[in-house]
Structure formats: structure tokens, C-alpha cells
Amino acid sequence: MKACLPEKLPEVKQKERHETDLPYRYDFNYCTYSYSMAFWDWDRWEKEIDWMALHGVNMPLAITGMETVWFKVLKQLGYSKEEINRFIAGPGFLAWWYMNNLEGWGGPNPDSWYKQQEELQHKILNRMYELGMEPVFPGYAGMVPANAGEKLGLDVADPGKWCGFRRPGFLQPTDPAFLRIASLYYTEMRRLYGKARFFSIDPFHEGGNTRGVDLAATGEAILKAMKQSNPEAVWVIQAWQANPRPAMIDGLKAGDLMVLDLSSENRPMWGDKESPWYREKGYKQHEWLYCMLLNYGGNVGIYGRMDRILNSFYLARGHENGKTLRGVGMTMEGIENNPVMYELLMELPWRPERFSKDEWLEGYVKARYGVDDPKLQAAWKIMAATAYNCPGIREGTTESVFCARPAEDVHSASSWGSSKLYYQPEEFRKAAGYMLEVAEKYRGNNNFEYDLVDVVRQTIADRGNELQKDITAAYRAKNQKSFQALSRQFLDLLLLQDRLLSTRPEFMVGSWLQQARKIGAGPEEKQLYEWNARTQITVW
Numbered sequence: 001m002k003a004c005l006p007e008k009l010p011e012v013k014q015k016e017r018h019e020t021d022l023p024y025r026y027d028f029n030y031c032t033y034s035y036s037m038a039f040w041d042w043d044r045w046e047k048e049i050d051w052m053a054l055h056g057v058n059m060p061l062a063i064t065g066m067e068t069v070w071f072k073v074l075k076q077l078g079y080s081k082e083e084i085n086r087f088i089a090g091p092g093f094l095a096w097w098y099m100n101n102l103e104g105w106g107g108p109n110p111d112s113w114y115k116q117q118e119e120l121q122h123k124i125l126n127r128m129y130e131l132g133m134e135p136v137f138p139g140y141a142g143m144v145p146a147n148a149g150e151k152l153g154l155d156v157a158d159p160g161k162w163c164g165f166r167r168p169g170f171l172q173p174t175d176p177a178f179l180r181i182a183s184l185y186y187t188e189m190r191r192l193y194g195k196a197r198f199f200s201i202d203p204f205h206e207g208g209n210t211r212g213v214d215l216a217a218t219g220e221a222i223l224k225a226m227k228q229s230n231p232e233a234v235w236v237i238q239a240w241q242a243n244p245r246p247a248m249i250d251g252l253k254a255g256d257l258m259v260l261d262l263s264s265e266n267r268p269m270w271g272d273k274e275s276p277w278y279r280e281k282g283y284k285q286h287e288w289l290y291c292m293l294l295n296y297g298g299n300v301g302i303y304g305r306m307d308r309i310l311n312s313f314y315l316a317r318g319h320e321n322g323k324t325l326r327g328v329g330m331t332m333e334g335i336e337n338n339p340v341m342y343e344l345l346m347e348l349p350w351r352p353e354r355f356s357k358d359e360w361l362e363g364y365v366k367a368r369y370g371v372d373d374p375k376l377q378a379a380w381k382i383m384a385a386t387a388y389n390c391p392g393i394r395e396g397t398t399e400s401v402f403c404a405r406p407a408e409d410v411h412s413a414s415s416w417g418s419s420k421l422y423y424q425p426e427e428f429r430k431a432a433g434y435m436l437e438v439a440e441k442y443r444g445n446n447n448f449e450y451d452l453v454d455v456v457r458q459t460i461a462d463r464g465n466e467l468q469k470d471i472t473a474a475y476r477a478k479n480q481k482s483f484q485a486l487s488r489q490f491l492d493l494l495l496l497q498d499r500l501l502s503t504r505p506e507f508m509v510g511s512w513l514q515q516a517r518k519i520g521a522g523p524e525e526k527q528l529y530e531w532n533a534r535t536q537i538t539v540w
Contacts, residue, residue, distance in 0.1 A: 022349040026136070026260065026289050026329030027052055028061035030200075034095035034536065035298035035334040039515035039529060042123050049124070053131040055346045059327075060128060061200060062135035063098060065121035065193070068114045072188045073181070077152060079145070085109060087145045087168070091516075092532030093540075099205045100143045102165035106532045112521050118192065125193060136236050137189060139199030139226055140182040142171040142218070152177070160209040167208065173221030174214065182225030190229065198258070199226050200236045204243060215247035223256055238262045238331075239269045239288070241277075254285040254324075262331050263293040264312060265305045266393045271321035272312060276393070282321030290316055291329035292345045294396065297414055298334025298537070300507065301397025302458045304341040304388040306357055314354040336506060337454075340364060340388065357384060368447050376448075379434035379455070386423035386431075387458065394418055400461035401468045402494050408472045425462035432459040453504050460497045464490060512537065 040048075052060060067088050074084045089097035090106020091113065097103065128135050146169045149156035154177050156169035171178050189196075201222055204210055226233040234255070237244045240262045249257055261270050261283075268275045270290070271282040282288070290313055294304065316322045328348055343364060358381070365380050366372045387398075395416045403413040412418050432455045435448075442448040467490045474483040501507035516533035520526030 018350045020349040021352075022325065022327040024059045024258075024289060024327030024329075025056045025346065025349065026059045026061070026291065026327065026331070027057045029262075029293070029331045029333050030061070030063065030095040030099050031298075031333035032095075032335055033061075033063055033098075034092055036336060038091045038094070038536070039512075039519055039533065041515075041519060042120060044515075045120070045124055046127065049127050049131065052133070055342070056349070057330075057346075058133050059198065059329075060133055060135055062121070062124060062128065063094075063138050063200075064124055065114075065117035065119075066098070066138050066189070067094060067109070068118045069185060069188045069192060071114055072192075073184045074145070076184055077181070079151075082108075083145070090532045091529060092536035096162075096165075097168075098138055099202055100141060100159070100168055100170070100208065101162040101205060103146060103168050105165065106535070110521075110525050110528070112525065116519065121193060134197055136198040136200050137193070137196040139201040139222070139235065140185040141201045141203040141222060142173065142178060144169045144171045144181070157211075157213055158209065159204065160207070162206060162208075170203065170208070170213070172213065173218045178221050179225055179228070182221075183228065186225065186229035195230060197230060197232055198234050198236050200238075201226075202238050202240075202243060203248075204245065205238075206241060210245070215245050216251055219248040219252055223252060227256075234258050236260065239277075239283075244283075249286065250284065252286070255287070257283075257286040258326070259283045259286055259288040260291050260329055260331060261288050262291050264290045264316070265292050265294070265309050268312065268316075270316055270325075271319055272315065283324065285324070287324045287326045289327045289329040290325060290348075291331040292341065293331050293333070294341055295332040295334045295337060296396035296416065299397055299399060299414065299417060300337055300457075301399065301461070302338065302383065302387040302454060303390060303397035304338055304344075305390045306341075306344060306384055306388050308390075309341075309344065309348075310354060310357060313348050340368075368451075369442065369445060371442075373438060373441075375434045375438045379431040382427060382431040382434075383455070386428045390422050392422065394422070398422065398462070398465070401465050402461065402497060408475065410468055419465055421462060421465060425459075425466060428462060429459050432456050450504060450506065453500060453507065457497065457500060457507070460493055460500065464493050464497070467493065509537070 070088060071084055074087065085108030086104045088107055088109060089102060089104060090109060093102065093106040125135060144154065144156060145151070146166060148154050148169050148171065155172040155175040157172055159167045159170045161167060171181065203218060203222070223235055226235060234257070236258045237249070238260050244259060261268050264270070267277045269277045269279045269282065270288060271279060292309060316325055328345055330342055330345060344360065347360065361380055361384055362377060365376050369376060395418065398421055399413040399417040399419045401410045401413070401419050404410045404419065410419055435452050435455055439452055467486055471483060471486045471490060474486055505511045513530055513533050516529040517526040520529050
């Protein structure tokens with residue numbers, strides 16, 4: 001990145017002091033660790049931790065290398081190395097293994113993986129502690145290999161399947177082995193990575209079967225095991241779908257649980273009556289964080305709900321259930337996109353009263369590019385009113401039909417997304433026009449060049465979505481001439497998009513694959529990691 005700083009920085013003419021009564025700023029989703037961070041080395045992590053520090057993050061999820069804890073625990077329980085490797089997932093799919101969704105997929109991992117990730121985690125934690133952060137470790141939720149009932153004689157419940165994958169077993173909290181195995185887990189974790197106060201635990205994630213499970217006893221057993229490891233421990237849990245089950249947490253004392261209201265901008269549970277997941281009493285006595293999910297599946301696209309976030313955050317602050325609000329959280333599934341939305345969210349704790357989106361955006365644009373250019377301001381005003389102001393609930397960005405399987409009617413590129421535009425593409429196109437008008441002036445300004453590519457990319461994708469519908473209409477009308485002309489336009493746009501995205505490493509699949517291969521010690525490891533990387537962004 002080229003520096004454009006003046007020789008003498010502007011004088012600070014008055015003291016600046018900002019305070020907040022919201023003490024916590026959380027970062028990461030389990031999915032972030034697989035969709036974006038699966039193959040990061042220390043250089044990339046160092047940059048991320050610097051960014052976190054500059055944005056006030058003090059409560060980051062820290063799960064790198066935790067599979068080593070599991071390896072050691074299972075060894076003590078009598079599992080062989082081969083059995084353990086059939087249980088622990090590969091690098092691209094560890095997130096879903098940690099959330100008790102699957103076993104083994106993407107593995108087995110080589111011995112070097114465990115050593116490499118353990119060493120990386122030590123560097124990560126040391127830097128986090130240096131910068132005043134309290135990492136959130138994964139706690140023990142009762143997960144055991146699915147065959148633990150037969151192999152170890154444990155009382156193991158079958159939590160069913162997740163998206164076709166067999167889930168790990170769930171050790172019943174009434175089994176005396178629950179506290180014994182939890183103790184092994186926390187002892188190994190503390191020996192490897194030190195003492196922690198926050199532990200993330202999400203039993204029954206995304207449809208886990210709870211039949212025959214005493215939920216109140218489960219909550220008590222999980223917390224008891226955690227407290228035996230550290231009497232000051234706090235259970236961090238995601239509010240997502242049916243979780244947290246009220247029967248599991250209602251009996252826990254205030255201060256022992258921190259709830260991540262995982263998608264506050266879309267499906268909050270804290271007590272917003274507009275939400276499909278509305279809970280009248282919210283989380284009752286428990287503390288919680290207002291979180292923005294924003295990105296699903298690591299999908300690329302300009303998307304956000306600026307007005308919704310501003311309105312709902314301050315609604316939450318003034319609500320009866322907001323008395324236990326303790327901060328904000330970034331819980332995106334994939335990162336390295338839509339930086340403006342994270343800047344906006346992290347501004348919220350420092351502003352006790354609702355502020356104007358337009359006023360804030362004006363300052364953001366000037367800070368991002370180092371200039372106050374009316375063309376850039378006009379472009380961002382359009383983006384804030386269109387792509388960054390989604391009016392309804394949806395699973396992230398408008399998906400490009402360029403990425404979808406060919407069909408007459410294309411509704412999405414992924415299983416849960418949507419290719420339906422929620423704004424007028426011709427209006428958004430004006431933003432690209434304004435940025436292109438001043439492009440030559442800001443050559444070498446890294447932030448501008450990234451944003452320019454992103455905005456033009458979105459414009460091309462939007463046009464592709466329009467053309468696909470026109471092509472289908474021409475096909476059904478048997479208008480061969482129109483069909484051929486529109487098809488040629490579509491294919492030309494697809495190639496244009498490819499050429500555009502090859503100008504920035506952030507948008508190139510090669511960057512993702514190179515990350516994966518780089519951390520492999522030899523040909524077999526490189527091939528395994530590349531398979532994980534390719535599979536995760538395709539059939540997954």
C-alpha cells in the first residue's frame with residue numbers, strides 16, 4: 001500500500017476522549033475460521049490482530065490449534081491415532097466439527113498439522129494478551145466420537161444428522177464420565193494454552209436432536225465443568241435458531257452466561273417484535289451482545305443493512321431487555337469484504353445516542369481515502385441507499401448468476417442464498433460511474449483501487465443477473481436472434497468479470513489455493529490442504 005501522508009501530520013488542537021458503558025467487543029464466528037482463516041500463517045494473523053486492536057476488539061474467539069487438545073484427550077481415553085484422525089475434521093471444515101455438526105470430513109490431518117497449529121496459537125494468544133484482549137476458548141459441550149457409547153461404554157445420545165453428515169455423539173450430562181472427560185479437556189487446554197475466562201459452547205447447534213436429554217441438567221453440567229476449571233469462567237453461547245434452549249439456561253445465575261445475539265440485524269432474539277425469532281423476555285437475567293452476522297458462506301458481494309443496524313441497536317439500548325446489553329460483536333461467516341459495515345458496527349458502542357448515517361458516512365469516506373472528494377461522496381451516498389440498505393431479511397449478498405449452475409430460472413448460486421436484487425441496479429451503476437470518473441486521480445490509493453474493483457464487480461454481476469432473465473424470456477419466446485445476442489452479451493460479461501477480478505489478489509481463487517499449499521510441508525500435505533480449499537468453495 002502506498003503511503004500518501006504529508007511530511008507533517010495535522011496538529012491535534014484539543015484532547016479527544018471517548019467513553020462507553022458497553023465493555024465488550026467480540027470478534028469471529030466459528031465459520032470464519034474455515035471460510036476465511038483456514039490456512040492463515042502468522043503474517044496474516046498479525047495483520048488481523050492489529051486491525052482488531054485498532055477497532056477495540058477485546059473478546060475474540062480463539063480456536064486455532066484446539067484440535068490438539070482433543071487429540072490428547074482422546075488418546076487418554078484409549079483411542080488410537082488412526083481413530084482420532086477419523087474423528088477430527090480437515091483444515092477447511094474444522095468449524096463445523098467444533099460446532100458438533102460432523103466427524104472427520106476433510107481429514108485425516110498429518111502430524112505436522114497439530115504441531116504447526118499449536119505453535120501458531122501460541123503466537124496468536126501472546127499478541128492478543130499483549131494488546132489487552134481476553135480470548136474466548138471453545139469449551140466442552142459433551143461432544144464425543146459417535147462410537148463412544150460402544151467403545152467406552154458411555155451413555156451417548158444420538159443427536160441425528162446435520163445436512164446429511166453424521167454428527168458426533170452427545171455424552172449425557174447425567175453420565176459420571178461427563179465431568180471426568182470435561183476435566184481432562186480443560187486440563188489439557190490449560191496446559192497447552194493457559195488459563196481462560198470465556199468459553200464458547202453451543203450444544204445442539206442447527207437442529208441437534210435433544211430427545212431424551214435433560215436440558216436443565218445439561219446446562220448445569222456444562223457450567224459446573226467449566227467452573228471447576230476456572231471459578232470465574234463465563235459461558236459464551238450463540239443465539240441461533242432454537243438455541244440457546246431456555247430450559248438449558250434459565251436456571252443459570254446472572255453473570256455466568258454471555259449470549260451472542262448472533263444476527264441482531266436480521267433475526268434478533270433480544271426482544272425486537274419485528275424479528276421472526278422474537279423472545280419477549282429476551283435472555284432474561286443473562287448478559288448479551290448485539291451482533292452483526294452480515295456474511296454467509298464467505299460469499300463475495302456488496303451487502304449490508306445500515307439503517308436497520310442503526311435503528312435496531314438504539315432500540316435495543318433503550319429497551320427493557322437492553323439492561324443486560326454489554327457490547328457488540330462481529331459474527332460474520334466470512335471476512336475480507338464490506339469493510340464499511342464493520343466500521344459502522346464498531347462505532348456504535350462509542351455513541352450513546354443515535355447518529356446520522358449520512359454524517360457518519362461522510363467522515364468514513366474521507367478517512368478511507370484521505371481526501372474529501374464530492375464524486376466519492378456521491379458514489380457512497382448511492383451505495384448506502386441501495387446495496388448497503390437491504391430492506392428485508394436475507395442470507396447475505398445478492399448472489400451472482402455467474403456462479404450458479406445454468407438453468408432457465410436461477411434463484412441462487414448457493415443452497416441458502418438469493419440472486420434476487422433488492423435495489424435498482426441502474427441506480428447502483430451510477431456509483432460505479434462516479435468512481436470511474438476519478439479513478440486516474442487516485443491511482444496508487446490502495447483503498448480506492450480495492451473499492452473501485454469491488455463496485456465495478458458488483459455492477460457487472462447485477463447486469464449479469466438482469467441478462468439471465470432476459471435470455472430465459474427470449475428462449476421461451478423462441479426468439480432465436482434475441483437469444484443469441486443476449487447470450488453473447490452474457491458470456492462477454494462473464495469474461496470481463498474474470499479479467500477485472502484478476503487485477504486484485506483479494507478476488508483471486510489462486511490466493512486462497514496458494515495459502516493452502518504454502519502451509520503444507522511436502523507434496524502430500526500440500527495436496528490435502530488444496531483439496532480442502534477447493535472442496536470448501538465448490539461442492540461444500
